[in-house]
Amino acid sequence: MMQVVTALTLALVNIIIYFLFGCVLCASKKRELSLTRTVFVGFFFYYLLFTLCCIPIMLRWRPLYVLARLWAAVALAVCILGAARGIRLCKPAIGKAASFIRSHIAAFAGMACIVAVFAAIVLISYQFTLDASFYVGDVTTALQTDTVRMYDAFTGDWQDHYDMRYFFATFPMNDAVMCSLFRIHPLLWCKITISLTAILLTFMVLYMIGRQLYGASAGRICLFMLFAAVADFFMITIYTTAAFLTTRNYEGKCLLANVVLPGILYIYIRLLEDVKDMRTWLLLLLTALGSPVLSSTSNMLVPAMIGVTIVPLAFIKKDVAVLPKAVLCMLPGVTLTVIYILYVKNIIVFYTFPR
Amino acid sequence: MQSLHIADAGFGYIFKCIGLYYEGNIYFALYLASLILLSVDLSRVTGAERAGRWKALLSADGMTERMRRIFLPQFVMMILTVYNPVFPVILNSFFDVNKEYYRFLWMAPVIICISAAAVRIVTEYAADKTSSRIRHIRQAFCAAFIICLLMAGGTWLYADGYIVSPNIYHMPTEIPEIAEIIHEDALKNDPADEYPRAMFEYDYNMLIRQYDAGIMLACDREAYLNAVTGALDYDTIMEDADYYNRLLAVVALGIEIPEDAFTEGLEETGTEYVVVSTANGILPYIRKCGLTVAGETANHTILRYELPDYEPFELPDYSEVWRLSPQPYDFLMHSKI
Numbered sequence: 001m002m003q004v005v006t007a008l009t010l011a012l013v014n015i016i017i018y019f020l021f022g023c024v025l026c027a028s029k030k031r032e033l034s035l036t037r038t039v040f041v042g043f044f045f046y047y048l049l050f051t052l053c054c055i056p057i058m059l060r061w062r063p064l065y066v067l068a069r070l071w072a073a074v075a076l077a078v079c080i081l082g083a084a085r086g087i088r089l090c091k092p093a094i095g096k097a098a099s100f101i102r103s104h105i106a107a108f109a110g111m112a113c114i115v116a117v118f119a120a121i122v123l124i125s126y127q128f129t130l131d132a133s134f135y136v137g138d139v140t141t142a143l144q145t146d147t148v149r150m151y152d153a154f155t156g157d158w159q160d161h162y163d164m165r166y167f168f169a170t171f172p173m174n175d176a177v178m179c180s181l182f183r184i185h186p187l188l189w190c191k192i193t194i195s196l197t198a199i200l201l202t203f204m205v206l207y208m209i210g211r212q213l214y215g216a217s218a219g220r221i222c223l224f225m226l227f228a229a230v231a232d233f234f235m236i237t238i239y240t241t242a243a244f245l246t247t248r249n250y251e252g253k254c255l256l257a258n259v260v261l262p263g264i265l266y267i268y269i270r271l272l273e274d275v276k277d278m279r280t281w282l283l284l285l286l287t288a289l290g291s292p293v294l295s296s297t298s299n300m301l302v303p304a305m306i307g308v309t310i311v312p313l314a315f316i317k318k319d320v321a322v323l324p325k326a327v328l329c330m331l332p333g334v335t336l337t338v339i340y341i342l343y344v345k346n347i348i349v350f351y352t353f354p355r
Numbered sequence: 356m357q358s359l360h361i362a363d364a365g366f367g368y369i370f371k372c373i374g375l376y377y378e379g380n381i382y383f384a385l386y387l388a389s390l391i392l393l394s395v396d397l398s399r400v401t402g403a404e405r406a407g408r409w410k411a412l413l414s415a416d417g418m419t420e421r422m423r424r425i426f427l428p429q430f431v432m433m434i435l436t437v438y439n440p441v442f443p444v445i446l447n448s449f450f451d452v453n454k455e456y457y458r459f460l461w462m463a464p465v466i467i468c469i470s471a472a473a474v475r476i477v478t479e480y481a482a483d484k485t486s487s488r489i490r491h492i493r494q495a496f497c498a499a500f501i502i503c504l505l506m507a508g509g510t511w512l513y514a515d516g517y518i519v520s521p522n523i524y525h526m527p528t529e530i531p532e533i534a535e536i537i538h539e540d541a542l543k544n545d546p547a548d549e550y551p552r553a554m555f556e557y558d559y560n561m562l563i564r565q566y567d568a569g570i571m572l573a574c575d576r577e578a579y580l581n582a583v584t585g586a587l588d589y590d591t592i593m594e595d596a597d598y599y600n601r602l603l604a605v606v607a608l609g610i611e612i613p614e615d616a617f618t619e620g621l622e623e624t625g626t627e628y629v630v631v632s633t634a635n636g637i638l639p640y641i642r643k644c645g646l647t648v649a650g651e652t653a654n655h656t657i658l659r660y661e662l663p664d665y666e667p668f669e670l671p672d673y674s675e676v677w678r679l680s681p682q683p684y685d686f687l688m689h690s691k692i
Contacts, residue, residue, distance in 0.1 A: 003523055004523050007523075060676075061673055061676045062676075063673070124519055124520060125513065125517060125518060125519065125520060126518040126519065126520040126521065126525055127525070128558060128561075128562075130561055130576060130580075132561070132562075132565055133560075133561040133562070133564065133565065133576055134576070136565040137564040137565050137568065140564060140565060140566070140567070140568035141564065141568040143568070144567075144568035144569055145568070145670055147670075147673075150671075152575065153564070154564070154572065154575035154576050155571055155572045155573070155574070155575050156550065156552075156564065156568060156570070156571035156572060156668075157571065158670075158671055185524065186565070187524040187525060187526060187565060187566060188523060188524065191524070191525040192523070206467070209467060213422075213425075213471060213474075214474070219478075220474050220478055223473070223474050223477060223478070223498065224470045224471065224473075224474045225470075226498075226502075227469065227470035227473040227474065227501065227502070227505065228466050228467065228470040230502050230505045230506065231382070231465075231466045231469055231470065231505050231509070232466060233509075233511065233512045234380065234382075234505055234506055234508070234509025234510060234511060234512070235377075235380060235382045235465065235466060235509050236380070236509060236510045236511070236512045237375065237376060237377065237378045237379065237380070237510070239356070239375065239376045239457045239458075239460070240376065240377075241461050241465075241466070242466065242512075243512075246512050247512070253458075256461075257458075257461045261461055261462055261464075262464060262467060265425075265429075265464050265467065268425070268429075269425055272421075272424055272425065297455065297458055300455070300458070300459075301458060301459065301461065301462065304436075304437070304459060304462060305462045307432070307436070308429050308432035308433055308436060308437070308462060309428075309429050309432075309462075311432065312428035312429065312431070312432055313428075315428075316424060316428060341450075353671070353673075353676070354676060
């Protein structure tokens with residue numbers, strides 16, 4: 001029981017870490033701090049920084065524990081910096097949020113119930129999914145062998161080169177690092193901590209979109225989340241975003257489908273209000289940079305989502321300057337796709353040993 | 356989508372893809388209806404006599420105009436690209452997107468759009484100028500009706516039954532027992548055998564390494580899927596290559612191939628252990644092939660094969676590269692459930 005409590009608590013720790021990471025970029029005396037947007041920013045900043053630490057470790061064939069120690073140091077430093085930058089701004093932001101919640105207590109109680117019931121139903125259930133053999137297997141394999149992606153997660157056999165399909169999608173390696181830092185079994189981490197984190201982030205993005213759609217009308221936001229939660233239990237085939245949220249929520253693809261893509265819609269709504277807001281454009285760029293870490297599918301979907309969502313903005317706002325910015329935000333995904341194609345064509349190979 | 360190929364379906368691919376994606380539910384239809392509902396101010400349409408019906412349809416209040424701007428442009432772009440029958444065909448000529456194309460459908464904010472439309476129905480159309488109490492009752496009924504529609508129009512995630520996880524690890528309880536039996540037996544026979552290789556039935560083959568990566572597997576997921584989906588024929592099984600196919604034939608498909616062919620498969624893949632359900636009819640055949648029982652759990656039998664000239668698997672030595680302690684990380688990988 002204690003292990004479950006630890007695993008659940010670690011999901012909240014994750015959110016706090018994202019928040020502190022977000023504070024580094026969001027904290028500014030000129031602007032009010034938005035708690036949810038700071039977590040959203042921090043989430044992408046966290047994974048972007050992690051992959052920047054992870055890839056050199058892989059290219060130099062260093063063991064997992066080196067990555068774990070390096071990441072512990074980096075994350076701690078960023079969290080301290082985030083706390084230092086955000087501490088003054090946090091107080092009024094939390095005060096404002098608390099006051100808003102107090103004035104709409106019934107609606108927020110409703111939202112809390114929706115998220116809690118949703119999470120409880122999903123986390124208590126047993127699901128057999130094929131892809132867990134890779135995504136969870138990858139974490140246990142890294143921990144077992146103390147290496148980073150050198151072994152086939154399915155069979156355990158040593159690989160002479162890294163599979164480029166997953167090379168930049170280092171999300172499971174972050175799981176492995178966190179398992180080793182917090183001394184928690186990968187199954188607990190993936191199927192409780194990350195699952196809950198994914199659910200919380202999904203509802204957080206829904207809330208952010210709700211705020212954009214309905215402003216301060218918390219009752220409408222609550223209703224919006226209720227309908228979304230019900231739909232998530234019923235729009236089920238093995239392919240849907242809802243199926244990923246309810247059965248495969250420890251995979252990066254779940255976060256891509258339920259956090260990143262709706263997140264881009266959220267950014268689009270903000271850009272509709274103010275297309276020249278550089279902070280929102282930077283948020284889109286950060287999303288584009290951070291999302292390939294979650295899943296290699298991001299390399300394809302994020303540029304496509306930016307294309308279908310942001311490009312029409314140029315016509316709506318009659319502003320051609322939108323297009324180069326949108327293209328810039330597509331570049332990370334497109335670049336990684338090109339690298340993958342070069343790998344498939346045997347032009348780029350990263351070996352798991354010195355040659 | 357394993358069963359759907361762009362080359363076969365051609366321009367009809369996208370329709371089949373959407374059909375499979377939303378199979379058994381009406382959510383795509385609800386999405387389209389929601390787009391219309393959010394883009395049109397129905398209150399103006401009903402009073403359209405004065406303004407002219409089409410003009411009324413296109414005119415909008417602030418909220419409708421905003422919703423229209425949020426959801427419609429993306430949908431139009433999706434129609435031009437992702438939902439365009441030509442697009443997957445062109446894309447597939449550059450990249451193999453047969454299995455992954457359905458992920459483009461994630462871009463449509465189906466649930467968000469439906470939820471927004473539902474909120475609009477409840478808060479705008481179900482609310483009239485009657486007294487507050489009657490209005491709230493109307494709204495509650497309306498919300499309940501929409502929830503019923505969402506439920507009836509879809510497939511309940513737990514339609515086949517809600518299974519409570521048997522433990523905190525979300526694993527069958529026999530998995531750790533089997534892992535322990537295999538490790539104990541392997542180390543008893545050879546103290547250096549830290550990474551024994553085993554072959555399991557379908558679901559356990561997918562589960563075991565999630566719990567214990569110290570057990571290696573004879574074949575990976577794709578090979579297993581090929582076998583269970585009927586892509587493995589007898590000639591392929593008996594080929595002197597990909598010897599894991601012989602293990603798949605016996606364990607996954609229950610085919611009794613010549614005994615020496617099976618043991619050759621075990622030897623060539625370095626597989627010491629075979630784990631099958633005790634109720635599996637292939638068990639007597641496996642025992643006849645020379646495997647001995649290493650242990651049993653409530654529903655599974657663990658059999659061991661004495662591999663001739665067996666050399667235990669060792670992790671490649673990176674000590675020179677690492678220049679640091681190459682000792683495996685001290686981690687609680689084998690904690691008991």
